[in-house]
Amino acid sequence: MSKETKKKFTNINELGEFGLIQHLTQNFSPLNSSSILGVGDDAAILKYGDATLVMSTDLLVEHIHFDLNYVPLKHLGYKSVVVNLSDIYAMNATPRQITLSLALSSRFTVEALEAFYSGVELACRNYGVDLVGGDTTSSRTGLTISITAIGEANEKNITKRDGAQVEDYICVSGDLGAAYLGLQILEREKKVWEADNSMQPQLEAYQYIVERQLKPEARKDIIQVFAENGVIPNAMIDLSDGLSSDLMHICKASELGAELYEENIPIHPQAHKVAFKEFKISPTTCALSGGEDYELLFTLPKDEFQKIDGKANVKVIGKMLEPKEGIKLYSPKGQAFDLIAQGWNHFKQE
Numbered sequence: 001m002s003k004e005t006k007k008k009f010t011n012i013n014e015l016g017e018f019g020l021i022q023h024l025t026q027n028f029s030p031l032n033s034s035s036i037l038g039v040g041d042d043a044a045i046l047k048y049g050d051a052t053l054v055m056s057t058d059l060l061v062e063h064i065h066f067d068l069n070y071v072p073l074k075h076l077g078y079k080s081v082v083v084n085l086s087d088i089y090a091m092n093a094t095p096r097q098i099t100l101s102l103a104l105s106s107r108f109t110v111e112a113l114e115a116f117y118s119g120v121e122l123a124c125r126n127y128g129v130d131l132v133g134g135d136t137t138s139s140r141t142g143l144t145i146s147i148t149a150i151g152e153a154n155e156k157n158i159t160k161r162d163g164a165q166v167e168d169y170i171c172v173s174g175d176l177g178a179a180y181l182g183l184q185i186l187e188r189e190k191k192v193w194e195a196d197n198s199m200q201p202q203l204e205a206y207q208y209i210v211e212r213q214l215k216p217e218a219r220k221d222i223i224q225v226f227a228e229n230g231v232i233p234n235a236m237i238d239l240s241d242g243l244s245s246d247l248m249h250i251c252k253a254s255e256l257g258a259e260l261y262e263e264n265i266p267i268h269p270q271a272h273k274v275a276f277k278e279f280k281i282s283p284t285t286c287a288l289s290g291g292e293d294y295e296l297l298f299t300l301p302k303d304e305f306q307k308i309d310g311k312a313n314v315k316v317i318g319k320m321l322e323p324k325e326g327i328k329l330y331s332p333k334g335q336a337f338d339l340i341a342q343g344w345n346h347f348k349q350e
């Protein structure tokens with residue numbers, strides 16, 4: 001083939017994860033009036049008569065999302081469910097059912113899968129959801145898990161990413177950065193063990209951050225506090241990719257700018273200590289770029305925030321601004337930095 005006629009192929013790195021999704025789905029417009037919201041939020045919104053449903057799906061692949069050298073199968077089962085439910089709560093909806101599909105290689109025993117399902121069962125029980133189906137197939141390359149979650153919502157309560165308003169408070173639940181640091185500890189201990197099999201992992205001092213990585217929880221409690229106090233956030237997302245990237249999704253969808261105050265970003269003392277002392281990195285960077293915290297990031301007017309203030313573990317970390325202001329992070333000394341999304345992006349070029 002001559003050079004001129006050679007077809008140009010595009011590497012997926014060039015588009016990045018979100019660019020790729022947008023590119024592949026741009027020609028799809030809804031054919032059914034029941035498809036209220038499609039690609040682009042934490043979950044799709046479907047409406048059948050008076051019933052409004054939200055639906056979200058996630059894929060977890062061995063060696064990409066988890067390493068069975070240090071992730072116990074029971075925890076993996078639990079986490080696989082929880083990360084999906086988190087997307088449903090991020091719509092201010094209540095998860096009701098999941099389906100679970102597995103591709104597995106012959107190295108998995110029945111006992112190993114029982115352990116995985118005991119974690120799935122515990123998560124279903126803790127969050128009140130039913131496992132209603134799935135699919136099972138063999139694989140040559142380890143374990144792949146796909147979970148779809150379906151939730152129920154009152155249509156007027158659903159929160160998307162695009163509803164933020166100028167002057168809204170930007171709020172976050174819990175604390176950030178710990179799951180990332182837990183992963184760094186697990187990776188470090190794995191290397192020590194690989195170098196010398198007689199070395200046992202030393203995890204006692206890291207219990208909180210390791211648990212945040214291995215056994216995250218979805219913020220069902222925050223959704224309940226909203227309901228009890230008659231509060232509906234203007235915009236909401238769950239923090240799976242890191243504060244920076246996930247705030248940017250809200251800003252982009254809402255066509256607004258934002259400012260964050262570094263000193264208000266909640267960080268657990270153990271995460272703070274490990275970031276500074278052991279990895280010599282800024283705890284703020286872990287919060288901004290780490291991901292997997294599964295906390296809720298939402299915006300609402302000051303008056304609405306006051307209705308939940310003190311009733312839930314939620315902090316105000318910033319404010320929504322006019323789009324021309326961009327997205328800025330203010331250091332404790334008042335210096336402003338442009339925020340760049342360094343969160344997790346699967347196909348990003350290194």
Ligand code: ADP
Pocket residue numbers: 021025038039040041042043044057058087240
């Ligand atoms: P989250 O991090 O909240 O799980 P994702 O970043 O995975 O969300 O996905 C963003 C949006 O793109 C969602 O609406 C999701 O349903 C959609 N999406 C992701 N991958 C695909 C795909 N291959 N085809 C169609 N839609 C997709």
Ligand code: MG
Pocket residue numbers: 041042086087090237238240
């Ligand atoms: Mg999400």
